[in-house]
Structures are given as structure tokens and as C-alpha cells.
Amino acid sequence: MDVRDAGFHGKLDADQSESQISHLALDIGGTLIKLVYFSRNKDRPIDENKNSKNSVIEGRLHFAKFETSKINDCLEFILSNKLHLGGFRHHKDPASDKILIKATGGGAYRFADLIKEKLGVSIEKEEEMECLVAGANFLLKAVHQEAYTYMDGRKEFVHIDHNDLYPYLLVNIGSGVSMIKVDGDGKFERISGTSVGGGTFWGLGRLLTKCKSFDELLELSHQGNNRVIDMLVGDIYGGLDYSKIGLSSTTIASSFGKAISDNRELEEYKPEDIARSLLRMISNNIGQIAYLNALRFGLKRIFFGGFFIRSHAFTMDTISVAVNFWSKGEAKAMFLHHEGFLGALGAFMSYEKHSRDDSTSPQLGQRYPVCTPLVGDKICYPLNGDLNDNDSLECSVYVA
Ligand SMILES: Nc1ncnc2c1ncn2[C@@H]1O[C@H](COP(=O)(O)OP(=O)(O)OP(=O)(O)O)[C@@H](O)[C@H]1O
Numbered sequence: 001m002d003v004r005d006a007g008f009h010g011k012l013d014a015d016q017s018e019s020q021i022s023h024l025a026l027d028i029g030g031t032l033i034k035l036v037y038f039s040r041n042k043d044r045p046i047d048e049n050k051n052s053k054n055s056v057i058e059g060r061l062h063f064a065k066f067e068t069s070k071i072n073d074c075l076e077f078i079l080s081n082k083l084h085l086g087g088f089r090h091h092k093d094p095a096s097d098k099i100l101i102k103a104t105g106g107g108a109y110r111f112a113d114l115i116k117e118k119l120g121v122s123i124e125k126e127e128e129m130e131c132l133v134a135g136a137n138f139l140l141k142a143v144h145q146e147a148y149t150y151m152d153g154r155k156e157f158v159h160i161d162h163n164d165l166y167p168y169l170l171v172n173i174g175s176g177v178s179m180i181k182v183d184g185d186g187k188f189e190r191i192s193g194t195s196v197g198g199g200t201f202w203g204l205g206r207l208l209t210k211c212k213s214f215d216e217l218l219e220l221s222h223q224g225n226n227r228v229i230d231m232l233v234g235d236i237y238g239g240l241d242y243s244k245i246g247l248s249s250t251t252i253a254s255s256f257g258k259a260i261s262d263n264r265e266l267e268e269y270k271p272e273d274i275a276r277s278l279l280r281m282i283s284n285n286i287g288q289i290a291y292l293n294a295l296r297f298g299l300k301r302i303f304f305g306g307f308f309i310r311s312h313a314f315t316m317d318t319i320s321v322a323v324n325f326w327s328k329g330e331a332k333a334m335f336l337h338h339e340g341f342l343g344a345l346g347a348f349m350s351y352e353k354h355s356r357d358d359s360t361s362p363q364l365g366q367r368y369p370v371c372t373p374l375v376g377d378k379i380c381y382p383l384n385g386d387l388n389d390n391d392s393l394e395c396s397v398y399v400a
């Protein structure tokens, strides 16, 4: 389980639950459920702006995730912390005490009845691609040091010029992969996708290595050597580079290609080598397809999100090398710190649509506040990239 699952089973700490929690949004994907919710700082008064109808509330955005196959644990977490009460009511039916919660992803359809039955609230479905784009735009514009490059073990934050952000390619690597050309706020087109994604890595990896968790598989890949299984250019060319077409002897000529001639059974390969080859194959392939799509539309910037990445050094390095190699250094792979939460953030921000309709619940109008990622009271970006337990983003929201 990831550290962000740590709230799992338990109650939020006293500080968090005493503060006012609102606006729960869900992204229920094929593999993982992502939750985003806002908690108001209880010690800070609402700053009412006398010249406008808006007030500013200071607080934090919280992030959590669960496996979709364990949706009941997720619903239990929501219920025990009363997160589901932070929805909204439709102004058209003020007499109704029906609470609606924003949700996106396929599970918003698949689990709508279960959620209604267990939480007593209805789901207001938000379109998945719209949410991914809204989440990415929000993070890129509002969160300091959200985007970074990763190459040869070096992480560098990317300065985002708000006036020169579009167009860009958003590659969301979840169970499957969506590639979206983003031209502005709410302006986008899903230009491609591939079914060879995070679900493929975890699914094949589980079968081939007997790993019990995604984290175990990822950890295993650290220790492996892909050259044991992958057929390299040098294996075919007697140790030489194939310089005429720009391939060095160490380039992979055929992923898993050595397994053809080795005459070995699966058990005779080390699971760590298999994990390494698999991770490289999937990451390389996604990097290449992403680049080809960027080329189709002349896009220079490619942002990668989705929980497959998990800020994992080898994954990011492989994707970066693929993009760099195929673009001959012209295009850059960039990664997002809140990688897996784009859809959930987008669903969260869609509460804004209702802020003027809704008179009975807190009315949230999320503009683009400047957010600073905090863990405890420290500004924190752990280099291994994983968000920590109780991770949250300090932010202000506008209430209409
Ligand atoms: N703790 C974890 N358990 C399972 N998979 C994980 C975990 N952490 C990262 N992953 C990876 O993240 C992928 C899921 O990513 P994400 O949550 O972004 O997609 P999703 O919303 O579930 O999928 P889709 O959008 O295709 O429906 C998994 O397929 C796996 O590769």
C-alpha cells in the first residue's frame, strides 16, 4: 500500500476532523480510486471581501487513494470520517436533502448504485478527460514547482510561463493510457491512447514474478538487469554499434528477445530481471508513442501524469530517454508531482459550476490560488517523489 493510503481504515487525526471538511471529489479508475477533499483551517476566520460577493477560506486540499478492488475500504474511510457530507444540494430542489458528490472515471458509472446504497449520497458524474485537463491546468498554473524533468538521476523543476503554457500534450498513464492535446482551459482533444499501460505492467508483472503488490514489483525492478532478457543491438551485431542508423550496441533491439534463444524456463530467470525488462518495455513504448503524437501536432512539451509513474526514477528516466532519443533532443518529457490526482482534482474543481446554484451547502468557487505543497509545516518535495502520509496542499478557495 502506498503511503497515501495510510488514512485507510483509520480516522483522520483530531486536528483534521475537527476542522471543517468539505467538497469530496472522487476519481474511480480501473485500478485505483483517488480522493481529494478540502479542509478549512479552523483557527483562521473567513476573510470576507466587502466589495465583492466572495469570501476567501483558507485550508488544505487532501489526497488519498485506494485500490478499486477494495472499494468497500474506501467507502468505509469516507463514512467514518463523514467526508460524504461535503457534497452539494441542487438549488432546483431546495426541499430535497439529497446530497450529490462529484465523481469521475469509469467507476462513477460502475459504482453509482453501490455508493448510493452505502453512503446515501448520489454521484454527479464529471467527464473523465475534462477532469484530467482541468486538474493538469490547475496544477501547472497554481502549484509552485509542480512540473519537473528527470534525466540521468537529476530532477529539475520547470518554470511554467502562464502565457506560454499551451499547446501541450498530456499523457495520462493509468491502467490504460490517454494522450490529450491541450489548447487552453476546457479546450482539448484526446488524440490517441494505448491499452499498453500501467495495468499491463502490473498485470503481466504479477503473472511473471508472483509479486503481491505493485510496490513490490517496482522495488524488484530496482535490483534487476534488463540485459539478461532483452536482446540488445550488440547481441545481434557481435558487440558492435549499428552506427549507420544511430543505434548503439546497448540499445534494446528486442524487448524480452533473449528469452527466445536462451532455452530457459520462466523459473530460471530472476524475477527482478523480468520486472526491469517489463518496466523498460512499457515505459519506452509509451515514451515513443507520446513523442510520435507530439510530432503529429508539433507539440514541444509533453507532461506525463497517472499513477503508473509513481515518481519512480527508472520509469521517468526511461520515458525521458525515449522522448529525447526519438525527438533528437527537440521535445522534453515533464512529470507532475501530483501525477495520479489530475482527474480527482478536476472533479473537485467542477464544484465551482454549482457555487451559484447552491444555497444550502458550502459554495466553493475554486479559482487559481497559489498553492504550496506542505507536509506538516514544511514545504516538502521528497526526492523519491512519493507524497507523504497526510500530504496536503495549502490553498485558499473563493466562496461565492
Ligand atoms: N498501489 C498501487 N496499486 C496498484 N497499482 C498501482 C499502485 N500504485 C501505482 N499503480 C499503477 O498505477 C496504475 C493506475 O493508475 P491510475 O490510478 O492513474 O489509473 P486508473 O484511474 O486506475 O486507470 P484508468 O484511468 O485507465 O481507469 C496501475 O495500473 C499501476 O500500474
Ligand SMILES: CC(C)(CO)[C@@H](O)C(=O)NCCC(=O)O
Pocket (backbone or CB within 6 Å): 029, 030, 105, 106, 128, 174, 175, 176, 177, 178, 192, 193, 194, 195
Ligand atoms: C478507457 C480509459 C479512458 C479509462 O480511464 C483509459 O483506460 C484509456 O485511455 N485506455 C486506453 C484505451 C485506448 O485508447 O486504446
